[in-house]
Amino acid sequence: MSLRTRLLLALLGLVAAGLLVAGIVTYSSLRSFLLTRVDQQLSAAIDPVIAKLASQSQFPGTQQAPGGPQPNLPPGTYGAILNFSGAVLSKTTFSYGLSNTAVPNLPSPLPSTPADDSGNTVFTARSSSSSSTGFRVLLLRSPSQGLILEVAVPLTETSQTLNRLLGIEVFVFALVLVGLGVAAWLLIKRDLRPLEAMADTAGEIAAGDLTQRVEPAEPRTEVGRLGLSLNAMLEQIEVAFAERAATEEKLRRFLADASHELRTPLTSIRGYAEVFERGAKDDPEDLATAMRRIEEESKRMGVMVDELLLLARLGEGREPEREPVDLARVVADAVGDARAADPARDISLDAPPELVVTGDENQLRQVVANLLGNARIHTPSDCPVHVRLLGEAVDAGEPGAAVLEVADEGPGLTPEVAAKVFEPFYRADKSRARQSGGAGLGLAIVAAIVEAHGGSVALRTQPGEGATFSVRLPHSPSQA
Numbered sequence: 001m002s003l004r005t006r007l008l009l010a011l012l013g014l015v016a017a018g019l020l021v022a023g024i025v026t027y028s029s030l031r032s033f034l035l036t037r038v039d040q041q042l043s044a045a046i047d048p049v050i051a052k053l054a055s056q057s058q059f060p061g062t063q064q065a066p067g068g069p070q071p072n073l074p075p076g077t078y079g080a081i082l083n084f085s086g087a088v089l090s091k092t093t094f095s096y097g098l099s100n101t102a103v104p105n106l107p108s109p110l111p112s113t114p115a116d117d118s119g120n121t122v123f124t125a126r127s128s129s130s131s132s133t134g135f136r137v138l139l140l141r142s143p144s145q146g147l148i149l150e151v152a153v154p155l156t157e158t159s160q161t162l163n164r165l166l167g168i169e170v171f172v173f174a175l176v177l178v179g180l181g182v183a184a185w186l187l188i189k190r191d192l193r194p195l196e197a198m199a200d201t202a203g204e205i206a207a208g209d210l211t212q213r214v215e216p217a218e219p220r221t222e223v224g225r226l227g228l229s230l231n232a233m234l235e236q237i238e239v240a241f242a243e244r245a246a247t248e249e250k251l252r253r254f255l256a257d258a259s260h261e262l263r264t265p266l267t268s269i270r271g272y273a274e275v276f277e278r279g280a281k282d283d284p285e286d287l288a289t290a291m292r293r294i295e296e297e298s299k300r301m302g303v304m305v306d307e308l309l310l311l312a313r314l315g316e317g318r319e320p321e322r323e324p325v326d327l328a329r330v331v332a333d334a335v336g337d338a339r340a341a342d343p344a345r346d347i348s349l350d351a352p353p354e355l356v357v358t359g360d361e362n363q364l365r366q367v368v369a370n371l372l373g374n375a376r377i378h379t380p381s382d383c384p385v386h387v388r389l390l391g392e393a394v395d396a397g398e399p400g401a402a403v404l405e406v407a408d409e410g411p412g413l414t415p416e417v418a419a420k421v422f423e424p425f426y427r428a429d430k431s432r433a434r435q436s437g438g439a440g441l442g443l444a445i446v447a448a449i450v451e452a453h454g455g456s457v458a459l460r461t462q463p464g465e466g467a468t469f470s471v472r473l474p475h476s477p478s479q480a
Contacts, residue, residue, distance in 0.1 A: 004192055007184075008181065019172075019173050019176060020173075027165060027166065030161070030165055031162055034158045034161060038153055038155065041153050042137075042138040044073075045151050046149070048094075049092065049149070050149065052079065052092045053091075053092055053149075074157070075095065076154040076156070077094040077153050077154070078091070078093050078104060078135065079150065080149075081147055081150070083148070086110055102128055102129035102154070104134075104152045105125055106125055111123050111139070120138050120139065120140050123136075124136055124137070125137045125152070133154070133159035134155045136152065136153050138151045194215070194223045194227070197214070197215060198226070198227065205234065210238040211238070212234075214227045215227060258425065262301060262304065262305075265298070265300050265304075266297075268294075268297040269294050269297050272290040272294045272297075273290075273294065307441045308441070311441065320359055320449070321359070321361075323359070323360070323361065325357055326356055327355045327356065327389065327402055328354050328389060329354075331368050331404060332351065333365070334368035335347055335372070338376060345381060345382070347384070347385045348386045350387070350390075351390075357402050357453075357473045363449045363453075364449070364453075366445065367404075367449050367450060368404070371471070372387070373442060374443060383410045385406065386406075386408075388405040389403070389404050390403050401472045401474055401475060402473045403472050404471040405468055407466060408467055408468075409466045411463065412461045412464050412465045412466050413467055414463055421443050422446070422459075424440065424444040426444075450473065453474075454473075457470065
């Protein structure tokens with residue numbers, strides 16, 4: 001059963017219950033009022049009935065002679081004198097010329113419990129005629145004479161009034177339910193239309209179109225707030241899916257690049273092993289060359305595997321060691337090593353005597369070495385390299401930052417290349433010639449280590465204007 005149908009049935013059920021209760025209360029109140037009126041007529045009819053029966057039998061308490069004007073009693077009012085056993089001794093009917101001869105059927109034995117304040121017994125009795133609706137009966141006892149006066153007023157008008165009321169209530173009940181049902185159906189259909197639109201949109205989203213958004217999306221209504229929440233959730237899902245797709249693409253590229261890079265030294269090792277088997281072992285010079293190349297490629301492959309393992313460990317979110325490190329000394333040592341490896345290159349250093357940060361000294365040494373190695377490998381041998389280290393205060397009351405800059409005066413990089421230099425295995429040289437550098441892991445390791453230390457790395461470059469790599473690391477608390 002649909003939500004629309006359930007809401008409609010629930011609404012109609014509640015309205016029907018309310019109308020039924022109201023109808024029952026109205027009917028009961030009117031019936032009680034009309035019976036009270038009839039009881040008053042019964043009390044008013046005692047003297048006229050006694051007067052009319054006086055000519056047929058004596059009844060205590062009356063001095064009125066028969067005859068005289070007819071009282072204004074309801075047509076069909078019945079009076080009788082009974083003995084205590086219930087036998088009728090005398091009776092009369094105020095018919096006013098009507099042919100209705102119905103009389104009340106009294107129960108046997110007669111009721112004896114007084115029903116009103118005067119001590120009279122008042123009750124409702126059936127009629128002797130099937131066409132009559134019954135009587136309201138009053139019994140007045142005279143124990144001294146052993147007689148009972150019976151006065152009965154027909155309930156015809158009362159029944160007609162109540163039946164008329166019942167018919168009106170049923171008609172109004174049905175009319176209200178039908179009208180309310182139609183109006184409620186139209187209103188529910190209108191108010192649920194946004195939910196149906198949301199369901200259609202959700203179906204398109206489930207089919208894979210994450211760019212869809214639900215309407216309405218406004219804070220004024222419950223449905224609108226639901227739309228806002230769904231749209232916010234969809235944006236997060238879309239971002240998560242995009243990030244997952246990008247991560248999967250990076251992983252596929254990483255695996256492909258790693259396979260390619262590892263295949264190269266393995267191919268060389270296998271090739272020189274085959275040369276050895278084909279006879280190089282008999283020629284000392286060829287044997288020395290084969291062994292030297294196998295050893296070089298093995299070492300290069302080992303370095304690559306170590307770098308891959310380092311990237312994997314950094315990618316797991318492992319915290320590096322947290323110890324005070326004199327970054328000025330680390331940078332000075334790295335610059336000294338670079339000058340020794342490339343004596344012809346001008347490598348300048350501008351650094352304070354001491355600048356302490358918190359972190360892993362070995363990893364920070366690798367950061368500086370990789371940046372200097374990148375500058376030496378990807379620039380001409382006569383291109384100067386400038387290394388600068390300084391302490392920078394971020395704001396009053398907050399720890400500062402140590403800033404390391406490694407700048408070269410080389411050919412620079414295009415914006416497209418600069419945006420990818422920190423990705424693993426990315427190399428601007430698509431031919432992957434061994435002369436142009438390593439496997440493309442150095443800057444990726446730099447970015448991973450700096451991020452693990454809570455810092456950041458950035459690149460400023462333009463074609464023909466060189467490249468400047470900036471590393472920002474938090475100061476040690478003692479330097480704040």
